[in-house]
Amino acid sequence: MTGRLDLVGLRLEAAGRVLVDDVALCLQPGKVLALVGASGSGKSLTTLALLGLLPPGVQRTGGRIILDGIEQDTAGLAALRGRTVGLVQQSPRSSFNPVVTIERHFRETLALAGLRRGAARTRALELLAEVGFDHPAEIVGRYPFQLSGGMLQRVMIALALALDPRFLLADEPTTDLDTVLQAQVLDLLGRLRARRGLGVLLVTHDLSVVARLADHVAVMADGRIVEQAAVGELFQRPRQPVTRALLEAHLALCQGEPSELAA
Amino acid sequence: MTRQNWMLWLSLGLVLVLLALAVAGPWITPYDPAEADLERRLLAPSLTHWLGTDHLGRDLFSRILAGTRASLGSVALILVGVLTVAILVGSVAGYAGGTVDAVLMRVCDAFMTVPTLVLALFMIGVLGTGLANVIIAVILSHWAWYARLVRGLTLSLKNRDYVAAAVVAGGSRFAILRRHILPGVLGQLAVLASLDLGHWMLHVSGLSFLGLGVAPPTPEWGIMINDARPFVWTSPMLIILPGAAIFIAVMAFNLLGDALRDRLDPVLAERVH
Amino acid sequence: MSLIELRQVAKAYRGGGPFGRSATVQVLEGADLRIEPDECVALVGASGSGKSTLGRILLGLERPDRGEVRFEGAPLHDRRGRIRPDVRRAVQAVFQDPFGATNPRFSAFEVVAEPLRHAGQRDGLRERVAGLARAVGLDPAELDRPAHRFSGGQLQRLCIARALVLSPRLVLLDEAVSSQDLLTQAQILRLLQRLRSQTGIAYLFVTHDLRLVRGFADRLYVMADRRPVEADPQAAEVPPALARLQAAVLPARPVSGLSLPSG
Numbered sequence: 151m152t153g154r155l156d157l158v159g160l161r162l163e164a165a166g167r168v169l170v171d172d173v174a175l176c177l178q179p180g181k182v183l184a185l186v187g188a189s190g191s192g193k194s195l196t197t198l199a200l201l202g203l204l205p206p207g208v209q210r211t212g213g214r215i216i217l218d219g220i221e222q223d224t225a226g227l228a229a230l231r232g233r234t235v236g237l238v239q240q241s242p243r244s245s246f247n248p249v250v251t252i253e254r255h256f257r258e259t260l261a262l263a264g265l266r267r268g269a270a271r272t273r274a275l276e277l278l279a280e281v282g283f284d285h286p287a288e289i290v291g292r293y294p295f296q297l298s299g300g301m302l303q304r305v306m307i308a309l310a311l312a313l314d315p316r317f318l319l320a321d322e323p324t325t326d327l328d329t330v331l332q333a334q335v336l337d338l339l340g341r342l343r344a345r346r347g348l349g350v351l352l353v354t355h356d357l358s359v360v361a362r363l364a365d366h367v368a369v370m371a372d373g374r375i376v377e378q379a380a381v382g383e384l385f386q387r388p389r390q391p392v393t394r395a396l397l398e399a400h401l402a403l404c405q406g407e408p409s410e411l412a413a
Numbered sequence: 414m415t416r417q418n419w420m421l422w423l424s425l426g427l428v429l430v431l432l433a434l435a436v437a438g439p440w441i442t443p444y445d446p447a448e449a450d451l452e453r454r455l456l457a458p459s460l461t462h463w464l465g466t467d468h469l470g471r472d473l474f475s476r477i478l479a480g481t482r483a484s485l486g487s488v489a490l491i492l493v494g495v496l497t498v499a500i501l502v503g504s505v506a507g508y509a510g511g512t513v514d515a516v517l518m519r520v521c522d523a524f525m526t527v528p529t530l531v532l533a534l535f536m537i538g539v540l541g542t543g544l545a546n547v548i549i550a551v552i553l554s555h556w557a558w559y560a561r562l563v564r565g566l567t568l569s570l571k572n573r574d575y576v577a578a579a580v581v582a583g584g585s586r587f588a589i590l591r592r593h594i595l596p597g598v599l600g601q602l603a604v605l606a607s608l609d610l611g612h613w614m615l616h617v618s619g620l621s622f623l624g625l626g627v628a629p630p631t632p633e634w635g636i637m638i639n640d641a642r643p644f645v646w647t648s649p650m651l652i653i654l655p656g657a658a659i660f661i662a663v664m665a666f667n668l669l670g671d672a673l674r675d676r677l678d679p680v681l682a683e684r685v686h
Numbered sequence: 687m688s689l690i691e692l693r694q695v696a697k698a699y700r701g702g703g704p705f706g707r708s709a710t711v712q713v714l715e716g717a718d719l720r721i722e723p724d725e726c727v728a729l730v731g732a733s734g735s736g737k738s739t740l741g742r743i744l745l746g747l748e749r750p751d752r753g754e755v756r757f758e759g760a761p762l763h764d765r766r767g768r769i770r771p772d773v774r775r776a777v778q779a780v781f782q783d784p785f786g787a788t789n790p791r792f793s794a795f796e797v798v799a800e801p802l803r804h805a806g807q808r809d810g811l812r813e814r815v816a817g818l819a820r821a822v823g824l825d826p827a828e829l830d831r832p833a834h835r836f837s838g839g840q841l842q843r844l845c846i847a848r849a850l851v852l853s854p855r856l857v858l859l860d861e862a863v864s865s866q867d868l869l870t871q872a873q874i875l876r877l878l879q880r881l882r883s884q885t886g887i888a889y890l891f892v893t894h895d896l897r898l899v900r901g902f903a904d905r906l907y908v909m910a911d912r913r914p915v916e917a918d919p920q921a922a923e924v925p926p927a928l929a930r931l932q933a934a935v936l937p938a939r940p941v942s943g944l945s946l947p948s949g
Contacts, residue, residue: 403871
């Protein structure tokens with residue numbers, strides 16, 4: 151049991167166009183792999199492909215998904231969802247059913263683990279406490295519209311963890327949040343990595359998020375992975391032009407002078 | 414061709430043919446639709462009279478062709494009437510908000526609570542019979558529902574950032590309504606109204622059938638059915654043919670409405686957001 | 687005399703959901719803010735701190751409950767609640783989401799030309815718009831394409847062109863780069879700086895991201911207790927609200943040696 155989730159040779163096509171080609175990623179327990187790139191580079195599609203949740207029109211024409219050394223077929227992928235791999239997405243509000251309470255959301259997910267009513271509620275309260283709510287009992291009874299964006303994002307993380315997955319895919323989880331909330335959510339992800347030994351795939355375009363949380367980084371451009379390295383290595387010795395460009399823009403932003411590159 | 418396109422072109426074609434007949438009707442009929450000839454009553458279809466004659470010897474084919482004008486013409490007028498009133502009331506209510514909105518919506522509620530037939534009979538009781546009054550009655554009984562729809566759409570569009578941007582750019586309320594809100598509203602209205610056209614035609618025909626609409630000898634499909642009632646067993650074609658005409662027209666409008674809705678769906682779906 | 691000034695502005699909303707809670711939420715209280723001609727002022731704060739409301743009041747989109755807004759010494763709204771056309775032209779805005787801020791039915795040309803049309807100008811639109819398109823780095827030949835076919839970054843440039851077409855004195859940048867990815871953010875900020883040096887426009891840059899402010903803004907306000915407080919981020923002592931934001935800023939580079947226990 152290698153404990154790893156590997157993606158090998160992923161190829162995605164839509165209407166004859168190749169969107170993603172020859173992408174290979176490896177998620178290890180307790181490590182955060184950041185997937186960075188400009189908009190349209192294929193990061194989100196890669197994430198969805200890992201769960202078999204591709205949008206209509208996009209097909210996987212190549213690639214294998216290997217869990218613990220065993221290749222997964224379509225049925226295996228479906229079983230992965232939620233149980234082995236959790237998903238947290240960018241816009242929490244659209245992931246919730248507006249007419250149903252938070253508790254109901256948990257119940258639906260926990261029912262898959264065979265937990266009902268009382269046991270489910272207890273588990274839900276535990277999960278909400280784990281993601282940092284001081285009064286989880288107040289939260290479960292509320293409807294999504296009564297919670298702020300930051301709170302919803304934390305609830306979404308709690309839901310993603312409901313079935314005790316070993317891996318977590320987070321697609322731009324903090325992009326819509328302000329600085330303070332962003333720091334809180336990233337701290338939370340860091341704690342979860344430590345406490346649960348979660349293997350995290352963190353998709354982002356913000357290199358500060360990478361600097362804060364990642365152990366390894368994969369850089370995507372035009373549907374391919376152009377560079378992969380440990381995070382320290384990437385920041386100190388970026389090899390590809392794409393990586394260098396991203397790094398320059400990022401450092402310029404952090405140091406306060408919009409760079410010459412960006413004109 | 415995909416199913417969507419096929420249906421759109423077929424229904425559009427049918428509707429255009431019907432419109433052409435409505436416009437050209439009285440001029441292209443082989444016989445004068447009002448010309449009675451009691452010598453030639455209730456004739457079967459032949460080469461001289463393609464669909465036969467009715468109980469007064471009038472050529473059925475000509476009457477049905479000419480009837481297109483009354484039936485379709487009235488529907489067109491109802492469409493214009495309903496949409497105009499609905500857009501005026503709904504967009505003002507939605508954009509202005511506050512008291513204006515509240516008052517206008519109560520007026521809508523009042524009109525919506527009265528069933529069409531009751532309102533029509535009331536209007537005809539007040540104004541008298543005749544096609545014009547039937548048209549007014551149908552307009553009055555249907556505008557309120559559309560006004561509510563327009564108001565709802567206006568409300569949802571009013572809060573978009575591009576409306577705020579237009580206000581900042583110096584747009585007057587009228588200009589914003591015209592350039593940003595109404596185009597968004599008209600799309601949905603067109604689809605829903607086209608689904609209702611058949612329904613309105615049945616109202617007009619129904620009221621004419623009851624003797625409240627056109628006066629004889631003006632040909633109109635509903636009244637033709639009414640006139641032919643005594644002959645239902647002996648000459649059923651007198652009822653079947655105008656009935657078929659109504660059926661074809663209503664079908665054409667419904668198909669057009671469906672096809673428009675399918676066609677415009679991606680745009681509508683985007684706006685739902 | 688300041689270009690624009692807010693004096694003791696207060697604004698409240700009636701909050702609560704549809705279940706009867708109608709508590710009033712005081713969003714702004716005693717808010718003072720001033721912007722001098724040709725100045726770039728930043729307004730930072732967490733989400734929900736009232737900065738967007740303040741921006742809308744500045745734009746004249748909303749009226750304060752108490753207090754006043756003065757443009758070049760005169761009240762923004764006249765007694766009938768209208769804004770004089772020349773004042774209206776002088777204060778413009780770029781919003782956060784370029785797709786939401788543009789009519790999906792418009793072409794790029796129509797988006798930029800709209801303010802000119804509202805101002806009653808009919809002649810020479812094409813040349814004016816083409817000139818501005820070039821100034822923001824877009825090809826005038828593309829202007830007849832539907833606006834929403836452009837990428838997010840390009841569309842935001844069009845929105846900037848639209849904001850500038852009436853030669854305003856002040857432009858509100860309401861989280862104007864927050865929806866874009868890193869490279870695009872840097873490019874757009876660079877563009878905005880260049881335009882300001884060419885035209886002498888003042889900016890109010892509303893954002894939650896402190897990193898963007900350095901090197902871009904001359905002065906900084908931070909939202910604290912429902913009012914903007916002027917602050918100097920370089921000073922030894924900063925208001926607690928600013929300190930919180932500064933603490934939440936993510937690092938530019940990975941912090942090695944400081945590790946959370948990971949698997």
